Amino acid sequence: MQVQAPVALAIHGGAGTISRKKMTPRLEARYHAVLERALRAGHDILAQAGSSLDAVTAAVVVLEDSPLFNAGRGAVFNAAGKHELDAAVMEGARLRAGAVAAVRRAKNPVLLARAVMEKTAHVMLVGEAADRYARKAGLEIVSPDYFSTPQRLAALERARQRSLEAETASDADRHGTVGAVALDSMGNVAAATSTGGYTNKMAGRIGDSPIIGAGTYADNRACAVSGTGDGEYFIRSALAHDVAARMRYLGESLEQAAGGALAEVAALGGSGGLIAVDARGNIAMPFTSAGMYRGSVRAGDFFVGIFR
C-alpha cells in the first residue's frame, strides 16, 4: 500500500478575463459550470487514487472541448485567419514531458502532447508533422474549422482594426489559455497547459504554453506550474521553472515562489497569472491581470472564481 497523501487540483481558463461590465450573470454561470466540470473530471480521478497526470489531462480536455476558452474548440484566430494550437504536459516524478505547437488538426492538443511524451523519444513536435503523428497515434482528428467560433472571428476583426489604429487589444481578446496542476495520492505532481495563443498573432508564433520551463513545469521536489498571460515575457523569465527553482534553491514556500516568479515577469513589463501545487498539496493561484478564470479543489472543498 502506498501512503495516501491529500490530493489537490487547480485549473485555470486564462488570465485576462472579459470586463466585469460585459459579464452577464448568465455568461458567468456558464463559465462557472465549465470550470466546475473540469475540476470534477480531474478530481474524480484523484479521488479514485488515479494519477495526477491523468487528472490534469482530463481537466484540460474539458476546457479544450468548451468553446468558452481559448484552447481546442474556441481557439483564437492568428493573423492568417487560422488556428494554431499549442499544448504541453509534464509529470514531476521523473520529469517526463511532452509538447506540441502550431498544430491544426488534433482535436485535443493536450492528448497529443501526452502521446509525444509517452510514445516517442522526443519532448516536442511542431506543425504538420505533429498533426501527422496525431493520426498515427490514433487520436481524434478534426477539420481546422472545428475550432472556430463566431466570437473569436469577431475578435480577430477587432484586432485587425486596432492594429491599424495602434491600440492595445483587450485582455479577453488576447488571452484565455487553459491549464491544470495536480497532486495525486502517490505524492506525484503534474501540469498541463493548452492554448490557441492570442488573437492576430503571427503565423508560426509559439508562446509559453508548450515551452517546458516557461508555461508548464512539474518536479516532485518542488511543484507543478501552469501559466497564462503575456507568453513572450513568461518565456524570457522561464516562469514555470523559476517557481520550482525558487522553492528548491531559496527554500521559498509555494506562495512566495509563485509571487516572486510573477514579479520577475512584471519587472519585464508583462502580466498574467499562474496556478501551482506543491508536493504537500498547497495551492497558489496568483495573477497580476484584472482577473483569471480559475478553480481549485482540496480536502473536498471546491472553489471557482473569475475576478479578484
Added chain:
Amino acid sequence: MQVQAPVALAIHGGAGTISRKKMTPRLEARYHAVLERALRAGHDILAQAGSSLDAVTAAVVVLEDSPLFNAGRGAVFNAAGKHELDAAVMEGARLRAGAVAAVRRAKNPVLLARAVMEKTAHVMLVGEAADRYARKAGLEIVSPDYFSTPQRLAALERARQRSLEAETASDADRHGTVGAVALDSMGNVAAATSTGGYTNKMAGRIGDSPIIGAGTYADNRACAVSGTGDGEYFIRSALAHDVAARMRYLGESLEQAAGGALAEVAALGGSGGLIAVDARGNIAMPFTSAGMYRGSVRAGDFFVGIFR
C-alpha cells in the same frame, strides 16, 4: 565613457565528437581552424567595444557556414530525409530573446532568431511561417539542399540501419550543435545556439537549442549559457535557466552552477555539455560526453580543444 570590463567569449561545435581513432591530424586541423575563425570573428567585435550579442551572432554564423558542424550548412538529415533547423539568441541586459525552429530556407538560422527578437513582438516562430518571415526580413534564403553534405546523408543511412537493429547512434551522428556565449565591455552577456537537431529525428521534432531556458539563456545577473547534447533531457531539466538560477539563488560560482545543472541532466540519464560566461568574465565549459568541440578567449588568450 563606459567602464571597460574584461571581455570574454566561448564557443562550442557540439558535445559528442567523432572518436579519437577516426580523427586524423588533417581533419583535426580543419576543426581547429574553423573554431579559431569563429572565435576571432566574435572576439574582433568584442575587442572593438562591440556588443556581446553581435559577437555571439558572428561566431555562430561562422560555424553555421562551415559544413563540419551540425548547424546551417552541414546540418543533419531528419527521418524524412530533410533538414529542419533550430536556433536561438538571448541577451542578458533586458532578457530579450528570439528563436526559430523547423526552418528550412533561412541560410543562417541564428540571424533569423535575432530578427524575430529585434523586429517582431514575438520570441519564437516555427516552420514555413518562420521561413516566410526570413524572406520578409531580408535575410538570405537558400534552397533546402544547400544544407546537405554527403557525410550527413551517410549518417542518415547508418542511423536507419541501426534503427532496424535497435542500436544506439554514435555521438558524432547524433550531435554537433553549435553555440557561443560572450561578455562585452559594457558588462552585458549574450548567448546563441544553432542546430540541425540529430540524425533521423522525427520530422517536426524540436530539441533544446531554440528553447529559451533549455539550450539557451542569458541574464546579466548570472550568466549566459549555450548547451549541446541530449536535447530532450536538457529541456526536461531546463538546463540553461537552471545554471542561472543556481548562481542567483544558491550563490554558486559559474563553475559550480554549470556542473550542478549538468549533474541534473545526468541524473535523468542524459549527457552533453555546455559553455557559459558570467558577468565577471569567468568561463565554464563542462561536458559529460567523450569530447566537445570548443574554444574560448579571455584576456587575449585563445584556447581550442576537442577531446578531454
